[in-house]
Amino acid sequence: MSSKAVPGGTHESKHKRETWSTRKVFILAAIGSAVGLGNIWRFPYVAYENGGGAFIIPYLVALLFAGIPLLFLDYAVGHKFRGSAPLAYRRLHRRAEGLGWWQVAICFVIAVYYAVIIAWAGMYMIFSFTEAWGDDPEGFFIGQFLQVSENVNIGFDFVPGVLVPLVLVWALVLFVLAAGVQKGIGRANIIFLPLLLVMFLVLVVQALFLPGAADGLDALFTPNWAALADTGVWAAAFGQIFFSLSVAFGIMVTYASYLKRRTDLTGSGYVVAFSNSGFEILAGIGVFAAVGFMAYSAGAPVNEVAGSGGIGLAFIAFPTIISQAPLGALLGVLFFGSLVFAGLTSLISIVEVIISAVQDKLGLRRVPATMAVGLPMALVSILLFPTTTGLNLLDVTDAFVNNFGIMAAAFVAVLLLTYGFRALPMLGGHVNETSSIKLGRGWRIMVGIVAPVVLGYILINELIARIQEGYNEMPAWFVGVFGWGMAGALIVIAFLLSLIPWSSRSAATHPVLDAADTDPKEASR
Amino acid sequence: MSAAAIIMLIIAILTVWGGLALALVNLQRHPEDDTMMPEEHAPEL
Numbered sequence: 227m228s229s230k231a232v233p234g235g236t237h238e239s240k241h242k243r244e245t246w247s248t249r250k251v252f253i254l255a256a257i258g259s260a261v262g263l264g265n266i267w268r269f270p271y272v273a274y275e276n277g278g279g280a281f282i283i284p285y286l287v288a289l290l291f292a293g294i295p296l297l298f299l300d301y302a303v304g305h306k307f308r309g310s311a312p313l314a315y316r317r318l319h320r321r322a323e324g325l326g327w328w329q330v331a332i333c334f335v336i337a338v339y340y341a342v343i344i345a346w347a348g349m350y351m352i353f354s355f356t357e358a359w360g361d362d363p364e365g366f367f368i369g370q371f372l373q374v375s376e377n378v379n380i381g382f383d384f385v386p387g388v389l390v391p392l393v394l395v396w397a398l399v400l401f402v403l404a405a406g407v408q409k410g411i412g413r414a415n416i417i418f419l420p421l422l423l424v425m426f427l428v429l430v431v432q433a434l435f436l437p438g439a440a441d442g443l444d445a446l447f448t449p450n451w452a453a454l455a456d457t458g459v460w461a462a463a464f465g466q467i468f469f470s471l472s473v474a475f476g477i478m479v480t481y482a483s484y485l486k487r488r489t490d491l492t493g494s495g496y497v498v499a500f501s502n503s504g505f506e507i508l509a510g511i512g513v514f515a516a517v518g519f520m521a522y523s524a525g526a527p528v529n530e531v532a533g534s535g536g537i538g539l540a541f542i543a544f545p546t547i548i549s550q551a552p553l554g555a556l557l558g559v560l561f562f563g564s565l566v567f568a569g570l571t572s573l574i575s576i577v578e579v580i581i582s583a584v585q586d587k588l589g590l591r592r593v594p595a596t597m598a599v600g601l602p603m604a605l606v607s608i609l610l611f612p613t614t615t616g617l618n619l620l621d622v623t624d625a626f627v628n629n630f631g632i633m634a635a636a637f638v639a640v641l642l643l644t645y646g647f648r649a650l651p652m653l654g655g656h657v658n659e660t661s662s663i664k665l666g667r668g669w670r671i672m673v674g675i676v677a678p679v680v681l682g683y684i685l686i687n688e689l690i691a692r693i694q695e696g697y698n699e700m701p702a703w704f705v706g707v708f709g710w711g712m713a714g715a716l717i718v719i720a721f722l723l724s725l726i727p728w729s730s731r732s733a734a735t736h737p738v739l740d741a742a743d744t745d746p747k748e749a750s751r
Numbered sequence: 752m753s754a755a756a757i758i759m760l761i762i763a764i765l766t767v768w769g770g771l772a773l774a775l776v777n778l779q780r781h782p783e784d785d786t787m788m789p790e791e792h793a794p795e796l
Contacts, residue, residue, distance in 0.1 A: 449759050489783075490781050496770075496773075497775060497778055662781040
């Protein structure tokens, strides 16, 4: 703790930063953020395709040696410098502000399409009662529900069945965010997260009692030890951990900035990380038990019906399962309800990154900041996605923002923090002041050497694949504009935003609380 | 299910949920400092 008197103490009442009431609320919100759609529909398939039961080994290695160390890095930056991503990075080093805005820009792109998937899941919860898809779930999803246009471009033919729930999703998310950190985000997670867990547990139990469930689990957990010799399998494990934990795109920096000064950061982080992985394992069991039943019903082996996860699993395979299973409507409500709640708590955290950044930069209060960010965002989301052309746009932006947004920003962040600003000893020291599990040289090696090597490897592989193969046979101009162009624009926008001066009312003029080894005058300049 | 699949299922559950249990125990052993409950500003100010 610093005993240094900080100048400008009169600013406190003006810039009082919101806080979580207890660390329990922070942990719940952080779990709510980490547990998202990817846990339910991505993890089971990544595991299945990359060694099955043997995948647990690279998965645990990735969790312990990259995921958790990077999570602590985010916590350290947010907690020490007590700001949204741009402010926290700016306080770390004036030239690092752009990195924060890059993360903010990434969150903007993710939020505008993520909301749409939640809207679909909400509609499918209702469809489950009547099994509205009849005997052709694929035709229903693509044709009747989304009315996907044959042309890959941008259009404004709105689909009311998606537009209306999407407006409701945005209204709910902005309502929660306008209520503030503790009363809005904290309370939403206190309600949604236990609800998600209970619904998902019932779903898993129901799925395990379906005929054929054991065959599904057999397919998921039978180890293929030869896979461990494949670097692609290891890259898949690191990629999964990385996307799943929501590290390196500003969320954990922002959430940690609302923690009180004396908080056990590492102790809390281990609970968050293992809860996230615990939920993934549970999802693997539930999803593959259901897939086993689908194979049983079709009289085919699991590998023929399994598909490839993602949107296809949720909106085509699961409706098939719901139609065939006993108590199918219940299964449907539980599954799509889980997607809705898992998605909402993640979307809230993604939008909060942007609101917090704008609030800090312009010195706005919570409600005006929520409106200034939320309304234009909702408008972009509502204009671009609930249309007959929205699915292709979603597909390409999702793929590119994940790989060339999140992954690239993380790569740059670990390199800059380790070698550019040499900040790891200072950040580790900050964490150690208040945490039960200490960070030492091991942590610095994980963040400074292991993480950049792995991230760089995955990034370069992805870059080569996209350049050589394009994306999903989509037209080159479309991938060029909404894939490459979008990913590049994020960097340019981040740079431009970092040039805008901070408002005199902004939090940047507020001294860094408790940052003993940062000169407050430097930070507020 | 094959024996190998059952063993890997058990290992996966034990390591991940066991890790969660250990993390929760560790957190309980380090209770939150009640004297530092919500504060307007850093305590040293």
